[in-house]
Each structure stands twice: as C-alpha cells, then as structure tokens.
Amino acid sequence: MKKLNLPLLIGVIIVVLLILVSVFPEGFSDIDPYGRQRYEYDSSSSKMVNPISPPSKEYPWGSDQNGRDIRSLIIYGCRATMLVALLVALGRLLIALPIAILAAYGNKLCRWLIKQFNIIFSALPIILMIFILSRFRFLFDTFATQRNVMIFLFILIGWSKLAKVLAAKINDIIQQDFIEGEIAIGKNGLEIAVQNILPHVIPTIVVMFFMEMAVALLVMTQLGVFGVVTSGAEDAFVDTSSFPYDFDWSTLLAGANRIITSRQNMWIILYPTACFALSIIGLNLFGEGLRMEFEKRDSKVISFIRRIPSILSPVKYIYQVRNYQAFKSSVLKKSTAILLIVLIIFFPQKSSAYKFYSEPAFNIISELSSEKYQGRPTGTESGKQAAEYIAEQLKNYEITPYNGSFIHEYEFEAYGADEASELLITSTGEAPFKALYINDYMILSTEPIDEELKVFVLSSEEIEQLASQNSSLCENQLVLVDIREFGENWIKRLSGLIKDKLKAKGIVFIEKWYSGKFARKVTIIDKVFSDGIIMSLSSNVGDMVLKLDEPSFKLSYNPESILQKKGYNIVGYIEGNDKVLKNEIIIVGSSFDYIGDFKTIRYPGAMAIGGAAIELEIARVLSESDYKPDRTLVFAFWDGSNLKYNGSTSFIIRNFNDPTKKYFNLDLNDFISKGSTELIVDTTNISPKDKAAQGIIKAIKENARRNKIKLSFGKVKSQVTENMNYENRSIILFDSNDRNRTKMTSKDNIENINEKLLGRAGQLLLDVVVHMSGDTKE
C-alpha cells in the first residue's frame, strides 16, 4: 500500500480553505465585519457596559473591545492577509532568483550584495527595522498605500536570505557533470541558466515560494502585536481605536500586550493567532509535502502537474472534439466544466422591481447647481430658495408632508462671511499690488489689524543665524518664509524660532496652493503659532513677492463675527402598510446646502447635491408606482451640513427619537463625478447582532454586483451620526470617491457629473430602499 503524503494532503486542504475564504468571505459569514456593538446601559449597575462579548451564540468567536464580531473580522481579513503574503513571496523570488543565479555563476557584486544585505538586515531585529523604516513619509508618497510600503519593506528585508538558499542550490546544480556537458557543446551562460538550471531549480522555487508566504505571515503576527500594520491605515501604527478599513489579521493583534498582561478577554487575540498558526502550518506543510513529492521518482502529483498545460490547452480540446469518438470521456468532462464556468459568469441577474431614471436626477442637479442658487449657503435667501424648490418637487410627487409641512425651520449661530481683509503689497521701485483675499492669500489673527508692516524675506539658514544671535531685526514685523519644499517638522522648528527668538509680529508662508482654487483655511494655515498673525500666500503671489526689493504689506483684517441665522430641513414620508413594521422607520437623508459662491468665484456644488437628486428621483419613482412599503419611508433633506450647527441633529432628536420605534438611517453624500470609480459605504454604525441591518448590508452588496457598482468600505463623515449612537438606530452612509479632487472647488459643476454612473448608483440605492422597506411586490 502506497504511503500517503500526509503533509501535502493536510497542506492542500488548508490552502484550499484559505483560498475559498479569501475569495468568498460572504459564504462563510453573514455578519458585516465593520459593524460595532454599542455601549449598553446596564440599569442594575447604573453604568455603561463595555461591548466586549466572550464567545457566545451571537458572537461565536466573541467580540473585540469595540464590539466587532471577531469571526467575521477574521473571515473578511483573510483576503488582505493572504494577498500580502503572496506579494511578499513573489517579490522576494523575483529579486532573489536572478541575483542568486548570477552569484552562483561567480558574480562578485551579487555575492557581495547577498552577504551585505544578510548582515545588515539580520543585525537589527526585523520588527525594529520596520519600525524605523516605516516612519518615512516618502515611502508612503512613493507607494501610495501603507500596505504597499510594508510589502516593499518585507521584500527589501527578506530577499537576501532566499537568495542565499537559492544560490547554494544553483551552485550544487552547476557542479553537476551534465552542466559541463552543456558547456562543452557550446551553450552560453544564459542558455544553460534557462534550459538546464531553471528546470532543476523550479521544484525548489515552488517549495520556497510557499514557505516564504509562511515566513511573511509569521512576521505579520509579530508586527501586528506591536501595532505596526500592513493594511490601509493612514499611519503604520495603529491601536484598537484607529481601526483601518482595509484590514488584515495583523490589525486584530494590536493591543495584544494589554490583553496578555491583564489575562482578560484572551479570545480577542487567541482566534486571530490561531488562524495565523493554521495558515502558516498549512503553507509550510504544503511546501514540505511538495518537496517530498519532488524527491520521489514516480510521483503522481508531479506527473499531474506536468499534464496541466496539456489539459488546459484549447488546441488539444478542439482536436479532441473533432475526434469525439476517441476522446468521448475527456470531451464530456471538459465541456461540462466550460459550461459551468460560462453559466456562473453569465448567469442572468434578477431585474429590479422599480426602474431609476438618471435624466430627472441629472436635471435636478443641473437646476440646483445653477447660478440662481448661488452655491446654496445655509442661512441665506438662496439657501431658502433651494429648500423651497425641493419642497415643491415632493409636493408634485404627492409625498405626504411631515407634520403638515415639508419645510421645517430652525435657528442657529454662525460666523459671518469674512470679507473684511485687504492686502496691498508695496516695494521700492515697483507698483503696488492688491492681493485678493481667499483668492491670493489667507490670513488668521485673533486681533483686528490695520497697519503697514515691513516684510523680511529669510531663508532657513538666515533664520537660524539670526535666532542664535537673538537679533531684534524682525521684531514686531513680518517674516516671510518659502516652505514649499519643507517638511512639517522643519516648519514647526522655524515657526518656533521666528516667534520666540526673532519676536516677529507675524509669519507669512509661501505654500503650494495656487490662486483661484478654493481650499479650507484650516488645511492651509495649520501651523504652530499660538498668537500673532499667520498668513499664507499662494504659490504664484509668493513667487512675485520673492522678486521684490524690501517689500511691505499694508494689511487690514477683521476677525469673523457671529450672527443669528435660520436653516431649513425638508421632510416628507410614505406611510408603512404593515401594522407592526410601520413603526420601523426608514429615513433616507441627504444634504442640499453647500459652501456658497464667494464674490466672483462660483461654487456650484453639483456632486454635493447629487445625493439629494438621487433621493428625489427615488421618491418620484416610488410615489408614481404602486409602491406600498411595509415600513414607513421618510425622505429628509438636511440643511447646515457645512456648519457646526447642522439641521439633521436638531430635527432627529426632536422628531425621530422614540425609544419604542426602530430607525434605519440611509444617508447619501456626494454623487458622482467623472473622477468617481466606486461607492464608499460606512457600516460602522450597524450592530453585528442586528440581523435586519445585516440583511440590508447583504442586499447592498448583492445589488452592487447586479448594478455593476464597485463598493469600498470606509468612514464617511456625516452629521447624521453625531449624537446618534442609540441601540434602536442603525445608520448606513454612502459617498462616492473623487479621484479628480473636484469636491469643494469651482470645478464641481454639472459638466463634472458622470450621468451613467449616477444612474447605476441611483438604481442600487432604489433597490436597497425597496428591500429595506419590505415591499411585497419585490
């Protein structure tokens, strides 16, 4: 009886399981990994209870510190984890193999490289090495995402060990007699390498590939414990509160030290480490099993692998079909397989119950982004006009007004428009230049200004020199610094010197933004300078000032004042038909306000009104059809989304806060520019225990596939989630990405809207709303 290759068998089972879980996570878990169990109030102890839950019926593998289901986190994180391991192994092989071949041939440079890399990256522990190297921002700028940076570092640190092993193996092959024979018949080095060495090295490469994957996973566990993650976090370091959306298993190990030393809630790290262990064991056994097979002379596995190209060859298939009688069995098997694949790919999708039309939505965007509404700023006449337009549409659709009226007014405090700043740039021998506020410069000051100040244009060396001399040259004047190539740390250092040592009245930065582009003040003027004046000049105006001889700024500025204003929310609804379910309220919400035009600069805010346009079209389609929802469906349009005092919070607290009812909030943000490629969905406000809400998330994913929309999960900023963290409320937020960065700029106009994608996104959202409200027609 032939001995079973147990390591290979066990390895194959585990590897196949990993592949299946990576490719079809929804098949293994019904719970969305991003949902969190909220803190619950325990009346017996009068305390808020931590959402951590040990393994139970609701949470088979327990929940973590933030109430996330660990099992679904592991299942959904499998893909990213295996991807990192795969890419690291591939990267190391691609670098190590050619260098190993050259080193085996005697190339001194390659041998030196392998030796030095081995010494350098062995002396410092890999954890420490990655700690130090992952700090560098230029890596992030080069590789775009944290995961790519980590993959690069893993490859950089580990390729030399693999090269050493391969070089030794290749050297053994080169010493063989048959190689001498190949040299004797006149083959050159490259031919020998490709035709003779590589085929003999391939078994080693295959084995090493899987083992390198296992090594990569092992390093990931170590880094994860220290909070250094490989996934799409903004920073390399993560703790349990800053959980990235594109996570992997190592992310789940952050905070492990606190758990282990406290000896409590050990399941939080036990299951992720067990999965790591299972994967590493599986990959190592697979590699070892393959090695055992390759060492056999009569291995059936090897002969099967050799026949794979022949089995998959279309030419052979056609030949077999033509000679059907001789190859009946093979043709039948292959044809069945082909038919199955075609059916899976092209299986007809179920059509939507209600059709969404993009043209009416596009027309609404066109209307509300027109000049008539002046950028729809909250608390202004044009903002009110926009509200009235939306109310009129709801009335035309015969939606029921909430509490007898569509428009619901509320009062708030806001800063007045900051128009009161003037800057005149003068110098010796040049005509004065009047810079436009917001357009050419920004200013921040707690005190009003109205004076002429001398401007000292200094380099960083000059600043350091004057500071060391405690010079009073710049006292109570302005210092101008070109910081366009400087990093944050250096800017902070210079700012400190200018303020403390030079005692300047203010500092003027030349930054990378260009005149005419809208940007929030806070993103430009965000420097360490506790009092005094901070100014930011656009790049082009800054270049002009640099050429001036002894410039001065005649500057006036009044800090912004606070005013009383009114905002307008618009709310209508379709009553639910089911006696029980009508107390479950679906609130489809979106914001219609925007930042408002500024003097000659138009801010149409087409994307910003996209959500409201889709919502209006959904309302129209459903009201004009025979739509009878089980649950009550509310259409809400919020004002004040760009302000601290937003419309939704006050309205929801006053009107949708009944603890005996259940609320599902579906909030739509900005849709959809020509630079948008995917919808961003935020499901972090859904409890893992809430089966109805989990069903909605599943419906979103299915409808996204049906409508060919790419989804990504992330954090969406919305006023709806502020102070809304209640057990009876589930909130799902939608947004779209904007690769062309037209949001909050004058370029966010109607020409920027992707009508086709708007239609598909609208259809997806309509299908989801219909699913949520439980219409019997569906």
Next chain:
Amino acid sequence: MKGLVLKLLKKAISTILILLSFIYITVLLNVIPPDFQARVTGKGIITSYPVSSMLSDSNEMLRLIFINNQEVLYRSRPLSVYLHNLFGRTMLILAVGLLLSIVIGIIKGIIDSKRGGHGNKSIQVLMTVIPISLPDVLIIVLFQLLAVFLSQNGIRIFKVAGTGTINHMLLPAITLSILPAFFIARTTTLSIDECYKQDYVKAALGKGCSRRRILFNHIIRNISGIVFESLSNSTAMIICNLMLVEYLFAYPGLTFGLMQFFMQMWYGITMDVNNVGIISIALIFGFIYFGLDFVFSLLKAITHREIKEVA
C-alpha cells in the same frame, strides 16, 4: 602562521568595519526626520531637510551615546544607568531561555528522530514542521492561558509584568525557549537521521554496540556542531522572539524601554532622551546579535569535529 595571523587580522578589520557601518547607519536612520523628501529639479537635488543638518545631528547623537552619555538624563538618572538595568534583565532571560532551548531541543530532537529505525516520514515531517510553524504570539497566549488556569487552581508560580523574583522571569524564559527549541529539535532530528546512515555507525551497530552507547558516544558528539550552527542561523529569529516575549509579558527589559521611548515620540513628546534611548537600544540589540553570532560560531568551531571512522 603568518598567513593565519593575516587572515585573522583581515577578519577582525572586516568585522570592525561592519560594526562601525552598522552603528552609523542605525544612528542615521533614526535621525532622518519622517517627512524627509528629496526631489531632483533643474537646480539640482532639493531636500526638505538640509543633509548637512542630518549628518551633524548624527554626529551629535554618536557623541551623546558613546562619549557624553552621562549628560542624557532619564527620570533624573543618567540614561546609561537605566539602559544598563534593562540590559541586565534582558540578558538574564535570554541566557536562561537559550539554555532551556538547547536542552529541550536536543531531547525532542532525539525523541523525534528514527534513530536508525524505520519511521513514517510523513509523520516525522508533521512532528517537526508543525511546532516550528506556530507563531510565537500563539505560544505566549497558550502559556498565559495555562498560567490563568494554574492560578485559578491555586498554583501561582507564574507572575506577569514586573521583575525582582524568579516567578516573574519564569514564564518569559520558558516561552522564549520554545521556538528555538523546536528549531534545534528539527535540526537535531535531521542530523541524527543523517548520522545513522554513516558507515561508522553501521559498523558500530554491527559490532554490537547498544543504541544508547551509539547515541551518546557518536551521534550527539557529532551533531553538536550542527546544533550550534542552526542556532547561529536562528539568531535573528531568537532576538525577534525576545522582543515579543518582553513586550507581551511587560517584562522590564530592553523592549520595554524601547516601546516607552517610541510611545513618547509618537505622542509628540520630543526630547533628546527619546531619540538617544531608541538608538542606544537598537545598537544594543545589534551588539547582542553580533555577540550571539560570535559565541555560536565559536561553540560550533570547538564542538564540530570530523566524523571519525570508528571500528
């Protein structure tokens, strides 16, 4: 003789150069600010931080670490005193852990090996590959669960997060010994099986030597060099393991100090002592690596003997 001296001299110079490069590269990497950028423009290369400042900062750092280390204070004491204490504790669990790993590894290796018999290769592979595939974190978690279980049953021999008693050191040292032990066991097993294929062992068996005698007189003598070689290859892994063990058990060794300094920097507390502390600990880990590598190489050279043909 002259040739040997020249060879040793060359080796010594090469080692010193490597050490010096390692020290300077480590210091420089830590001194470069995280937002460092370099761009090639028409005017040449523009950097976001002057290179001359970085080099002078590196020199200043080296001066602080090696010459004026009494200037840098941590908790009102010189940093060097603090680091000295951390180093002592780290070396203690490292020494105990390595000793345990050698003993456990060799014993397990002997048990796992076929010792000239006919075992199932698949089972042998499973027995050697599965233990070395276990992540150190899992081993630590399992040991902590064991400690909890023992504690709940009145056996409180394992203490966590502290120092001063042997109980604090026990669990970290045992955990530290496990993975290297598995590696040693695997190497031992493979070496023993190879040794049993040698002619002199077959001759000894043929002459009627008992298996125990063969094991102790021939096999273990000949595999000891290979065991130290495997330790030499696993030095980096042992140090990573050490960092993890210290961190997860909150053992106040070098890693504990390192993480303290890192966390202070991460939270924006920029003081010289943090930088000096991190670089010093990184260098100490490097010296531990070189030191261990040297010791294992030396032990390998002493114990690795040519396999004798025994009649």
